[in-house]
Amino acid sequence: MKLQQLKYIVEVVNHSLNVSSTAESLYTSQPGISKQVRLLEDELGVQIFERSGKHLTRVTPSGEEIVKISREILSRVESIKSVAGEHTHPEKGTLNITTTHTQARYALPDVIKGFKNRYPAVSLHMHQGTPSQMSDAIAKGTADFAIATEALHLYQDAIMLPCYHWNRSIVVTKDHPLAQLQQVTIEDLAAFELVTYVFGFTGRSALDSAFNKAGLKPKIVFTATDADVIKTYVRLGIGVGVIASMAMDEERDSDLVAIDASHIFDASTTTIGFKRGSFLKSYMFDFMERFAPHLTRPIVEQATMLKNNHEIEEMFKDINLPVR
Numbered sequence: 001m002k003l004q005q006l007k008y009i010v011e012v013v014n015h016s017l018n019v020s021s022t023a024e025s026l027y028t029s030q031p032g033i034s035k036q037v038r039l040l041e042d043e044l045g046v047q048i049f050e051r052s053g054k055h056l057t058r059v060t061p062s063g064e065e066i067v068k069i070s071r072e073i074l075s076r077v078e079s080i081k082s083v084a085g086e087h088t089h090p091e092k093g094t095l096n097i098t099t100t101h102t103q104a105r106y107a108l109p110d111v112i113k114g115f116k117n118r119y120p121a122v123s124l125h126m127h128q129g130t131p132s133q134m135s136d137a138i139a140k141g142t143a144d145f146a147i148a149t150e151a152l153h154l155y156q157d158a159i160m161l162p163c164y165h166w167n168r169s170i171v172v173t174k175d176h177p178l179a180q181l182q183q184v185t186i187e188d189l190a191a192f193e194l195v196t197y198v199f200g201f202t203g204r205s206a207l208d209s210a211f212n213k214a215g216l217k218p219k220i221v222f223t224a225t226d227a228d229v230i231k232t233y234v235r236l237g238i239g240v241g242v243i244a245s246m247a248m249d250e251e252r253d254s255d256l257v258a259i260d261a262s263h264i265f266d267a268s269t270t271t272i273g274f275k276r277g278s279f280l281k282s283y284m285f286d287f288m289e290r291f292a293p294h295l296t297r298p299i300v301e302q303a304t305m306l307k308n309n310h311e312i313e314e315m316f317k318d319i320n321l322p323v324r
Helices: 003-014 018-027 030-044 061-088 100-109 110-116 131-140 186-190 204-213 227-235 282-291 296-303 309-316
Strands: 049-052 055-059 093-099 120-128 144-148 158-166 168-173 193-197 221-222 240-244 256-260 268-277
Touching: 003 030, 003 061, 018 030, 055 061, 061 158, 093 131, 093 282, 100 110, 100 120, 100 240, 110 120, 110 204, 110 282, 120 131, 131 144, 131 268, 144 158, 144 282, 158 296, 158 309, 168 227, 186 204, 193 204, 221 227, 227 240, 227 256, 268 282, 282 296, 282 309, 296 309
Parallel strands: 093 120, 093 144, 193 221, 193 240
Antiparallel strands: 049 055, 144 268, 158 268, 168 240, 168 256
């Protein structure tokens, strides 16, 4: 059994069982990958993949377990390299972050700027994605950190640390009827067509939950993953916007009115997560503390010793998280 063989089967799964695409990404030949996969199956005495002719059709039940363990082994190998790098080049490396547009556009710029000034030799990459894409990136090791709010159940093999609470604002044009009210109720909001986030993005579940509790159904006519797009359609008169309060810019959005909606919707919590068992370099600890000052290295290390994210939630329940 060779590490190269384990890497091949993991990458084949990552490329949806397309061996040709896998070979291209690894700069090797398709026959070479197929041969090594067969040799591994022969050595183990089980099929990892089912086949139809020359094509792989699915991962077998035993193959699922083998691929899972292979991911863990390869992750450990990368951790060994990271440990060595921490001692030889502690301020040099890469940092891959996966997150949503709202976090990338409104929560991270100052953090990224400060981090890059401090660690110019660290290559930092930002990837925007859906909740499932973000959790997959953590599971596969293609991202070091996920900064997420929704679908935290997808991160079973990750350590998710709470960073801050945030809520929503109702966004309208200055001449809109809601702008004239002293306080907007959910019944008021239900009377208008809404433009807001796509389901599964940026705390959208809190909006749906609030309407469900009130026995109302929101009239959602337009959704987007990007708060700036939502504001554009508010300006066009398509509907009333409901977005993260942090996504309002006093200067750029001076033509709009932001109405606090914290009395209508429950606050959401943004978390930062990384794969359980991964090795964190010093600059990674620093990045987390820059993003959420209460996440000091001792606190993060303490959290990594806990069994699951429920225990982590209990650990942080008495900490007053900042509100944005």
